[in-house]
Amino acid sequence: MPNATYIALIPLLPLAGFLMLGLFGRKYFKNTSGIIATTLLLISTALALYTAYGYFFEYGKVDGVYQKLVPLKYTWLQFSEGVSIDMGIILDPISVMMLVVVTFISLMVHIYSLGYMKGDERFPVYYGFLGLFTFSMLGLVVSSNIFQIYIFWELVGVSSFLLIGYYYDKPSAVAACKKAFIVTRFADVGFLIGILILSFYSGTLDFNTLIERLTVPESNELKNAVAASFLGVSALTWGLVLVFIGGAGKSAMFPLHIWLPDAMEGPTPVSALIHAATMVVAGVFLVARLFPVFAISAPSALSLVGYVGAISALIAAVIACTQTDIKRVLAYSTMSQIGYMMFALGVSKYGGEEGLGYTASMFHLFTHAMFKALLFLGAGAVIHFIHSNEMKDMGGLRKYLPITHITFLIACLAIAGVPPFAGFFSKEEILLAAYQHNPTIYWIALITSGLTAFYMFRLYFSIFWNKEHHPHGERHGEGGFVMMMPLVLLAVGAAAAGFIPFGHFVSSDGKQLGTEFHLQFSIAPVVLGLAGIFIAMWMYKKENSKPDKLATSLSGLYKAAYHKFYIDEIYLFITKKIIFNLIGRPAAWIDKNIVDGLMNATGNGTKDISEIIKGVQSGKVQQYAIYFLAGIIGLALLFIYWWK
Amino acid sequence: MSGSTIIFYLLATLTLVSALLAVTTRMIFRAAIYLLFSLIGIAGIYFWLQYEFIAAVQIVVYVGGIVVLIIFSIFLTQQAGEQLPKQKLGRQVFAALAAFCGLALVMLQLAQHTFTGTGNKAIEPTVANIGNQMLGVDDNGYALPFEVVSILLLAALIGCIVIALKSKPETT
Amino acid sequence: MIEPGLYHILFISATLFFIGVYGFFTRRNLVTMLMSVELILNSVNLNFIAFNKYLWYDRLDGVFFTIFIIAIAAAEAAVAIAIIINLYRSHKSIDVEDAEEMKY
Numbered sequence: 001m002p003n004a005t006y007i008a009l010i011p012l013l014p015l016a017g018f019l020m021l022g023l024f025g026r027k028y029f030k031n032t033s034g035i036i037a038t039t040l041l042l043i044s045t046a047l048a049l050y051t052a053y054g055y056f057f058e059y060g061k062v063d064g065v066y067q068k069l070v071p072l073k074y075t076w077l078q079f080s081e082g083v084s085i086d087m088g089i090i091l092d093p094i095s096v097m098m099l100v101v102v103t104f105i106s107l108m109v110h111i112y113s114l115g116y117m118k119g120d121e122r123f124p125v126y127y128g129f130l131g132l133f134t135f136s137m138l139g140l141v142v143s144s145n146i147f148q149i150y151i152f153w154e155l156v157g158v159s160s161f162l163l164i165g166y167y168y169d170k171p172s173a174v175a176a177c178k179k180a181f182i183v184t185r186f187a188d189v190g191f192l193i194g195i196l197i198l199s200f201y202s203g204t205l206d207f208n209t210l211i212e213r214l215t216v217p218e219s220n221e222l223k224n225a226v227a228a229s230f231l232g233v234s235a236l237t238w239g240l241v242l243v244f245i246g247g248a249g250k251s252a253m254f255p256l257h258i259w260l261p262d263a264m265e266g267p268t269p270v271s272a273l274i275h276a277a278t279m280v281v282a283g284v285f286l287v288a289r290l291f292p293v294f295a296i297s298a299p300s301a302l303s304l305v306g307y308v309g310a311i312s313a314l315i316a317a318v319i320a321c322t323q324t325d326i327k328r329v330l331a332y333s334t335m336s337q338i339g340y341m342m343f344a345l346g347v348s349k350y351g352g353e354e355g356l357g358y359t360a361s362m363f364h365l366f367t368h369a370m371f372k373a374l375l376f377l378g379a380g381a382v383i384h385f386i387h388s389n390e391m392k393d394m395g396g397l398r399k400y401l402p403i404t405h406i407t408f409l410i411a412c413l414a415i416a417g418v419p420p421f422a423g424f425f426s427k428e429e430i431l432l433a434a435y436q437h438n439p440t441i442y443w444i445a446l447i448t449s450g451l452t453a454f455y456m457f458r459l460y461f462s463i464f465w466n467k468e469h470h471p472h473g474e475r476h477g478e479g480g481f482v483m484m485m486p487l488v489l490l491a492v493g494a495a496a497a498g499f500i501p502f503g504h505f506v507s508s509d510g511k512q513l514g515t516e517f518h519l520q521f522s523i524a525p526v527v528l529g530l531a532g533i534f535i536a537m538w539m540y541k542k543e544n545s546k547p548d549k550l551a552t553s554l555s556g557l558y559k560a561a562y563h564k565f566y567i568d569e570i571y572l573f574i575t576k577k578i579i580f581n582l583i584g585r586p587a588a589w590i591d592k593n594i595v596d597g598l599m600n601a602t603g604n605g606t607k608d609i610s611e612i613i614k615g616v617q618s619g620k621v622q623q624y625a626i627y628f629l630a631g632i633i634g635l636a637l638l639f640i641y642w643w644k
Numbered sequence: 645m646s647g648s649t650i651i652f653y654l655l656a657t658l659t660l661v662s663a664l665l666a667v668t669t670r671m672i673f674r675a676a677i678y679l680l681f682s683l684i685g686i687a688g689i690y691f692w693l694q695y696e697f698i699a700a701v702q703i704v705v706y707v708g709g710i711v712v713l714i715i716f717s718i719f720l721t722q723q724a725g726e727q728l729p730k731q732k733l734g735r736q737v738f739a740a741l742a743a744f745c746g747l748a749l750v751m752l753q754l755a756q757h758t759f760t761g762t763g764n765k766a767i768e769p770t771v772a773n774i775g776n777q778m779l780g781v782d783d784n785g786y787a788l789p790f791e792v793v794s795i796l797l798l799a800a801l802i803g804c805i806v807i808a809l810k811s812k813p814e815t816t
Numbered sequence: 817m818i819e820p821g822l823y824h825i826l827f828i829s830a831t832l833f834f835i836g837v838y839g840f841f842t843r844r845n846l847v848t849m850l851m852s853v854e855l856i857l858n859s860v861n862l863n864f865i866a867f868n869k870y871l872w873y874d875r876l877d878g879v880f881f882t883i884f885i886i887a888i889a890a891a892e893a894a895v896a897i898a899i900i901i902n903l904y905r906s907h908k909s910i911d912v913e914d915a916e917e918m919k920y
Contacts, residue, residue, distance in 0.1 A: 619916030622735075622841050622849075626742060629837060633746055640753065652820045656828050663832055663855050667839030672848060679851045682832075686858050689825070693869055698882055702861075705886050710854060710893045717847055717897040721904045729911070731842045739841035743834040750830045759822055764874035777876055778883075786880050793887050800891035804898040810905075 002054060004071040007089055010047050010099060011138035013040045014106075017131035025124025033124035034117075037131055038110040044134075045103040055096045056505050066510040068092040068208055070144055082204045088144035090207060093506040094288050094362055098141035101369045102278050106134045108486035109273040112377050115483035116269055116384060126166065130273070133159035137278050141285065146195050147205050149286070153191070153250070156279050157184050163274060164266040176262035183259040187249020194242030197235060198293075201225035207289065215296045222297060233300075240294055240301040244287060244308075251283030252335045253342060254312040258568055260335055264327035268380030271327060276334050276376050277369035284341045284365060291358060291508060295350035303438075306346020310444045313339025315565065317451035321458065322551075322562040325389045326379050329459050330372070333415065336452060337368050340445065344430040347437040348508060355508030357437070360429035363502040367422035370497055371414040374490035378408040381479055381487070382463060391459070395543075396468035403484050405464050407491040412460045414494045416453035416529045419522075425498035428522050435521070449525055453532030461540035652692055659685030670728045672718055680711045697771050825866040832859035846900045846910040850893065857889045 017040045021033050029036060060066050073088035110130060117126055136155035143149035158181075165177030199205050202213040202221045213221040214236065225236035233241075245256075252260035263275050274280070287294065287305060294302045313336045320332035341361045348357025381404045386394055398405040414423035427449060434442040503513030539546045551558045560566065616627075659682050666678035683706045690699035718724055767773060778786045818824075832855055839852030861882045868878025904910050 614920045617918070617920045619919030621912060621915075626739065626841055629742055629746065629841075633742070633749060636749060649820060652824075656824070659828065660831055660835070663835045666855070667835055667843065667848070667852055672845060675848055675851060679854065682855065683858065686862060689828070689862065690865060693825075693865060695865055695869070695879065698861075698865060698879060701883060701886055705890050706854070706858070709890055713893055713897055714847060714851060717900055720901055721847070721910050728843075728845050728848070731844055736842050739838050742841070743838040746837065747830060747834045750834075751827070754823065754826055754830070759871055761871050762874055766873040767876060769868075769876060769879055774876060774879060774883075778880065784875070789880070789884060793884055797887065797891050800895050804894045807895070807898040808901045 002051065002059065002069060002071040002091060004089065006047050007051055007091070007142070008072060010044050010051070010103065011135045011142070013044045013047075014131040014134035014138070016040065018128045018135060021124045021128035021131065025128055026122075029124050031123075033127045034110070034114045037127040038107070038114065040131070041103065041107045041110050041134065044138075045107045048099040048103040051091070052096050052100050055091055056093075060091070060093075060096075066093050066505070066507075068510075070208070073144060082209075083199060085147045085205060086145045087148055088206075089142045090144035091142070093510070094285065095141045097362065097366060097506060098285060099138065101366060102134065102137050102141065105277040105369055105373050106130070106137075106273055108373060108377070108490055109269045112272075112380070112483055112486045113267075113269045115479045115481075116380055117267065122166075126267070129159060129162045129166070130270075133163065133274060133279070137282075140282060144207055145205050146199065146207060146210065149289075150188075150191065150195060153188065153246070153282065156282060157181060157188070157250070160184075160263070160274050160279055163270045164263050166266055166270065170265065172262075173265040176259075176265040180259040180263050183256055184249045187246050187256050190242040190249075191246020194239045194244075194246065197239030197242065201228075201235060201239070211290070211292050215292045217296075226297070234298070236293075237298045237301050240290065240298045241304060243290065244283075244301065244305055247283030247286040248308060249283070250286075251280050251338050251342065252312075253283070253308050253339065254315055255567060257312065257316070257335050258571060261328050261331045261564070264325070264331050268327070268376060268383060271330075272373045272376035272380070275331065276372035280334060280338055281341065281365050281369070284338060284345065284361065287342070287345050288358065288362065291345065291348075292350055294345075295348065295355075295508070302346055302348075304346075306343045306438060306441055309339045309342025309344075309346055310441045310448075311339070312336070313343065313448045314444050314451075317448045317455065318557075318561050319564050320455040321451060322558060324391045326382070326391055326394075326459060326463065327376075327389055329391075329455060330375055330379060333375075333452070333456065334372055336448060337364070337372065337415070340427070340430055340448075341365055341368070343441050343445065344433055347434050347441055349437070351509045352511070353513070354437075355513065356429065356503075357433035358508035359503045359506055359513050360426060360433050362506045364426035364430055366500075366502070367414065367426045367494070367497050370490055370493040371411040371421075371423060374407055374411040374487060374494055375415070377483075377487055377490065378404050378411065381483060384479055384483075391462045393469050394463045395466040396464070398464040401464075403487060407487040408460065408464070410491045411494055412456045415456050416533060417449055417525055418453075418529055418533075419526065420495075420498065422494050422496070422498035424522075424526070426502075428518075428525060431525055432518060432521060446525060446528060450528040450532045453529040454536050457533045457536035458540050461536055465541045467543040648692065652689070655685050655688040655692060658682075659689065670730070672726075672728055673715070673724055676711060676715050676718060679714070680707060683707050683711065695769050697769065697774055822866055822870040825862065829859040829862040829866065832856075832862065844911050844913060846903070846912055849912065850896050850900070853896075854889065854893065857885060861885055 014037075017037045021029060021037065025033050054060075055069075056066075060069070069091040070088055071091065073086050076085050076087050078084040110127070113126065113130070117123060120126060133156065136152050136159050140149055140152035140156055143152055161177045161181040164180055165173050167173045195205075198210060198214070201224055202210045204210050204213065213219050214225060216222065222236070225239070226234045228235040230238060247253075249256040260275060260280070264271055266274075294305070316332040316336035316339060320329050320336065323329045323332065341364050344357045344361035344364065346357070348355055348361070350358075381401060382394065382397060383389055385397070385401060388394075410421065414421035417424045417427040419425075431442065431445055431449070434445050507513040539550070563569075662678045662682035662685060666675045666682060669675050669678065683702065687699045687702040687707070690696075690702060777784055778790055781787050836852045836855030836859065839855065840849055843849050843852060864878040864881045864885075868876070872878060900910055903915060907914050
């Protein structure tokens with residue numbers, strides 16, 4: 001049986017790290033904060049692996065079905081009979097998998113940062129924030145109550161805000177962290193309303209009970225939820241769509257993706273942890289958590305998920321082909337891959353073979369964490385070497401950064417879907433699921449995978465081949481052992497993770513799903529991927545003018561993609577011209593003139609009255625005597641006529 | 645229509661008219677003299693009430709002492725010849741109104757109340773009776789208040805001298 | 817004409833009292849204010865004697881009150897004159913409107 005203490009320690013150890021380093025770090029732990037945080041996280045990772053081993057191999061499976069176990073539940077706020085906010089831990093296949101992913105990637109980032117952030121003045125603060133983030137993310141994945149997940153959702157948002165704005169003296173970083181927080185917070189309003197709708201109709205906030213009540217076909221709750229409708233769409237669908245909006249904000253789906261490229265203002269290890277591997281997949285995780293309700297009771301919501309995911313994947317891939325800042329390219333690549341995960345869930349059905357999309361999505365999440373973190377950390381090593389983010393300052397770096405080169409290449413091959421690396425297996429399963437259920441999405445996914453290979457290898461060749469553009473000055477070597485070790489470990493993961501039979505462990509209904517290998521089916525994506533690689537090699541391996549010629553010939557599309565399809569400008573227009581002028585200014589006028597005016601009038605009125613009362617004390621004895629007489633006459637009248 | 649009635653009304657008229665003139669005239673010395681007449685009128689009323697001792701005390705102390713003191717102070721503050729400034733009309737009206745209201749109230753209460761005497765045997769207010777009781781130490785004796793008032797007079801005497809003392813000029 | 821009794825004397829004393837009150841409110845000169853106060857005190861004396869004669873004729877308390885009031889009024893008038901002289905020295909005037917240092 002699972003030991004609740006060990007499992008509870010997994011998120012609590014990084015929290016302890018945050019508290020310790022946050023409160024005392026600057027004074028006492030200036031140099032050792034990294035070691036302390038890394039050690040705590042090492043223990044957490046070991047516990048997570050131990051829990052995973054126990055769950056998947058020992059006690060998790062009952063009669064061939066993986067159970068949703070709740071080893072810890074603590075009733076916190078009881079609203080009414082069935083509705084209470086509990087703090088609990090749920091163990092089911094996806095949460096255990098996420099425990100492993102989050103702790104492992106966080107550990108890699110912690111170790112990497114020992115070298116990358118060395119010498120930074122706020123070193124303990126950085127590790128404290130990393131600990132806070134890890135705690136929040138771990139809490140999010142094991143939440144057993146939908147409100148608990150919302151609490152950790154917001155905590156993750158706050159940690160992201162703190163880490164993006166880590167370099168707080170850079171105005172661009174400050175603007176970026178504000179943007180991230182505001183956009184995700186705006187999406188979370190939808191999430192909250194969705195929670196309220198779902199909990200209203202199912203009468204509970206607990207995940208297991210909620211899913212049960214809303215998926216059993218004859219249950220009263222389900223009937224009520226489907227019967228009540230607003231604008232022709234059932235209440236249950238609205239609830240799920242709103243919850244998905246929250247998830248879309250956090251996972252940077254179109255059109256709420258605008259914060260992700262700007263979030264690259266944070267330190268690169270932070271981008272690796274938060275905006276590649278863990279936080280941005282929270283939206284996918286949320287949909288996966290509520291997947292039975294989506295699939296069984298509101299298929300229209302699920303198809304919305306699919307289309308949003310597919311569109312995001314395509315748009316991100318197109319934009320990524322034109323960007324020149326390597327972190328921005330990786331950011332759009334993340335958005336695209338998360339789009340893959342989303343539409344994989346979107347095309348999936350519940351149970352058995354039909355549930356392939358679910359397994360594929362989770363598998364892709366797992367492998368994507370590995371190679372995306374690897375890509376970001378590698379990019380960090382490159383930026384550390386060149387001291388610039390722009391591709392035009394790089395080139396020919398394979399001579400100077402050998403280990404970075406090899407690991408980056410492995411990651412690029414993985415993301416392009418070249419066998420036998422991890423990305424091939426997970427992407428192939430996604431494409432298979434899409435092909436089986438929704439041909440439109442399948443073709444979009446296929447085109448996107450070609451574009452993915454193209455822009456990733458555009459990035460690769462521009463950095464490591466091509467002509468050297470950086471100044472030939474003093475140059476230090478690659479980062480030391482602490483920066484290279486995570487790269488190597490992640491590369492091993494990116495290479496080998498594909499061979500895990502994921503369907504044995506994670507599937508939509510808990511039963512084992514066999515993975516078959518459809519050779520003919522895989523030909524098309526692999527060929528497309530290789531074509532993308534060769535085109536990129538032809539255009540970018542040596543310095544030439546082919547990219548510029550292509551850009552001028554596709555000038556309209558190129559310009560739109562380079563400016564990210566003007567979506568930021570549209571948002572600015574809506575907020576500045578419409579919301580500020582029509583809502584903001586009148587509200588400010590009312591606040592200043594009516595509300596403040598009322599208060600000021602009260603104050604001034606009081607002052608004027610007191611001036612009048614002040615005049616009573618005039619210093620003239622005769623006036624006092626008059627008041628005296630008046631008072632006496634008044635009292636006399638009172639006593640004679642009124643008081644008996 | 646006996647003589648005592650007429651005398652009473654004459655005295656009352658003298659008192660009230662002099663009092664009214666004392667508070668309204670604009671020449672200060674005349675106000676002092678009108679006050680003097682008013683006080684003499686009151687002494688006359690005491691005589692009419694057959695309280696001769698009090699009448700005597702009134703004339704000796706009030707008329708002969710206090711009014712003279714007031715006249716001294718008029719001369720000391722060099723106000724004798726000038727006309728007094730007039731008060732604001734509003735104040736005058738308001739004060740008259742207040743006084744009149746008060747008077748009306750008191751009159752109303754007096755009219756509604758019936759005064760009854762005790763019905764015991766009367767004591768004559770002769771000097772002998774007054775003197776005996778004033779220095780008596782029994783239940784009705786006023787020896788203690790008498791002593792206290794004499795101390796008060798002493799204090800007043802000393803206080804006046806101290807207050808009105810001219811401060812010594814600084815010796816250079 | 818009615819035989820004068822208690823009510824007449826009380827009327828006189830009340831009128832005298834309120835004449836004194838009017839004078840106290842209206843006069844600008846400190847000495848004339850003092851005169852008004854003397855009128856008030858005299859009206860009180862008259863009241864005491866009247867009650868002593870018509871209502872409490874078996875005792876002499878009213879007489880004693882009157883005697884003491886006269887004595888104390890004399891002392892008070894003397895102190896008041898001393899204060900007026902002192903005020904005249906510092907303000908060079910005995911107009912009561914000029915002595916408003918206790919204003920807010």
